[in-house]
Amino acid sequence: MIKGHCQTIYDPSLIEDERVLRNLLFTQSRYVIKSSYFKCFQTELDVYMRELVANWMLEICEEEKCEKDVFPLAMNILDRFLSVILIKKSQLQLVASVCLLVSSKLRQSEPIDVKKLILYADYSITSDQIKGWELLVLSQLKWDLAAVTPNDFLNLILRRLHTRCKGKDKLMTIKKHAQTFITLCATDFRFSMLPPSSIAASCIATAILGLTSLRNNFSSTEKILSQICKLASIDVSELLSIRKSIEDVLNEQISRHH
Structure with a gap:
């Protein structure tokens, strides 16, 4: 018998259910650390x-x-x-x-x-x-280990951006890049005290704005950022600030390998 991991399959009915997004936004804060545990x-x-x-x-x-x-x-x-x-x-x-x-x-x-x-x-x-x-x-941790993570928001947000994106392939490209950025954020402590929804939204925005081919497939960058922020309950200014931090970490990683 060949052993291998079963891949996660997402249920479209859950992704499209507004209650799922609302519940994640409501419960996420209990899984975010409130302050730095270093030094003190x-x-x-x-x-x-x-x-x-x-x-x-x-x-x-x-x-x-x-x-x-x-x-x-x-x-x-x-x-x-x-x-x-x-x-x-x-x-x-x-x-x-x-x-x-x-x-x-x-x-x-x-x-x-x-x-x-x-x-x-x-x-x-x-x-x-x-x-x-x-x-x-x-x-x-009182057996409460199944925390809300940025990846939990990816499909929920991207599904609702589908009408503004030309083609399923482009949407999958955004998701792939956003997942890479989410992984990058997890390695850096500066993101540990941020809500998962804010990280997810910022990673999606970074994926869209970082690829010219993707930017050209959206009717309006400003409108899409506004829509992402609304879905993730985050201000545009906060999203752009987190996006800058993501780019800073990315540049730091690149510089280390050169």
């Missing part, structure tokens, strides 16, 4: 360490061909846990491994193998440690 709380950790472990987690997700939302959800779980439990620097990779495991259990049919997580961590962690810390993460 996590005295042994810093933003750079989070970035390093985030990129390590992302590499695992790519290697394991995980569903697109496994990584953003894992980072959300990590941020929320680090906001309430003090850890040592030496425990960060263990906690990150647990967050990946939990997220993969929630967002795909086949979770990441614990043995593989141990291998990726170069055998610096054990199966018993993962089990113990998994229970700690679950209990500290």
